[in-house]
Amino acid sequence: MLSTNQLEYEYPGRIKIRFPDINLNDGQHSLIIGKSGSGKTTLLYILAGLLKPTNGVVTIDNQDLYQLSASKLDAFRGSKIAVIFQQPIFIQAVSVFENLSWAQRLAGTEVNKNRIQELLHRLQIDQHAHHIPSRLSVGEQQRASIARALVNKPTIVLADEPTSALDDSNAHEVIELLHEQAKRENSSLLVVTHDARVKSLFDQQITIGQ
């Protein structure tokens, strides 16, 4: 469960951004839309525990994120929060499989090879398990980053413009995949986008920057 209360962020020398409160139950999927410059990405960083808000509280699984010490926050983020980026990012030097196992290891959990195999199979990239990420196509890379996002069964998956670089059919496919896979893990899903094409695929929408 994720909830925010009166979040505000102020970049030095710029206008203060106020964010609407968000309440997301387990397994619930939601879309955050807003024009570019409206603070979407800032909100995503705040929710991911990467950027301390000027004011307000973020609670995930009844834990106030910014009350945690730096190292506890790192561990908490690793195990409870997953982030999917606009451009897939990987540890370049190791295989797709090892990228997933590092996601488990860095979160402080045991490496579970079966879990990794299962996810790679489900996302149909098991044939690339032992290739380095740069050998995969962009679509395959995005699927691999979805697999990595889910490997620790996170409470919440945050996706930052996951479709903006993709064409219509691929954009649809990725959102469908996110819905479907997040549902299987009972993770909440929060997609931040300005991409109008994906609006119709979400029941709940939050608009910021009005």
Added chain:
Amino acid sequence: MKMIKLSLQNLFFKPLNLMLSLVLFSLGIGLISLLFNLNKQITSKFENNLAGIDLIIGAKGSPLQLVLNGLYHIDAPTGNIPLKDVLPFMNPKHPLIKKAVPLSLGDSYNGFRVVGTNLDFPALYKAELSNGNWWQMPMQTVIGSTVSTITKLKIGDTFISSHGLTTDDFNKHDHAPFVVVGILKSTNTVCDQLILTPPESIWQVHEHALKKDTTDQDHDHEEDQLTDTAIEHDITTLLVQFKAKNIMTLNMQRSINQNTQLQAANPAIEINRLFSMMGIGFDALKLLAWVIAFVSGLSIFISLFNSLKERKQELGLMRILGATPVKLFTLILMEGIIIACMGYIIGIFLSHFALQLSAENIFKAYKYKIAPWSFIPEEAWLWIGAISIGIIAAIIPAVQAYRTDIAKSIK
């Protein structure tokens, strides 16, 4: 452990960068280690061979040459001196001199020098027989351990020496052959590479050759006694040990040089002079090696720094996945240390490989044996130095990794 593996994988992901760093680093380390080793081996060779000799007396010429030839057997003799001129120094009742050992040089067998001397000579090097007996008469020889392993001469074998001190001289004597009666244990000194025989053998060989043309008389040199009838003979050098070193022994050296046709040289001083001359070259090379080591440190720094820029997103990702800043710091630091370790190992291997190659040449030229695969304590210090360079080169990139601003890095 997994972190070290990831550091390795990161390094091997950029093989050209890795190779450049390794080549530079191992060159620096290898050169420094080679210099340390050569310096050590040569110095210890020279010092072992001093054998407590305080003064060398021989013909006029370069004092360094006198020492190199008389004590180290690597340079040509300055000439011969009449035995009668040095007889006073060999008097056991001499007030200053404890021991005086005459050497007659001029012949060799397969590049190994034949030294005409008495039994005091092997005693200087604490050489003991491993086989056979000491000589009883001229033309009998006792050979050093290196001579026996290389020439395969055994007790009872005979050989003909050639005139001159190198194998280049094909002037074989047509005299009665030398016979091996004893083989010495290894002493790790110059004694190992010598063929020892009484001085009468040398005189016999040479004077026979000289007088053969004039009168074909038979000589009964076997009867010669060093201090008695043999005074018309020549020797090459006299090795002198003093009872005690004082102002009188210094005066004696000066007086020999000023008032006689002989030359007296202090081997310790001459060798120090040689070392200080070589030292300039060594110092220049050492400086060069440190410059290479510095440049290689710089190359590690630059390659880590550049890879860090490329890997900014990746480091941000690792933070998002739960890595603490300390983990990223360790990751980058490890990369520096791994390059340093690998460079060190390659460098040390290269240096000893180079020693192995030069050992063959040194042996061919001087019959000196060096041990290419023995390691010296300085190499342990060098290891600490290498790791330090790795750490220093990696510390700034590692701090940067530690400070990775996640929000900025993944944009």
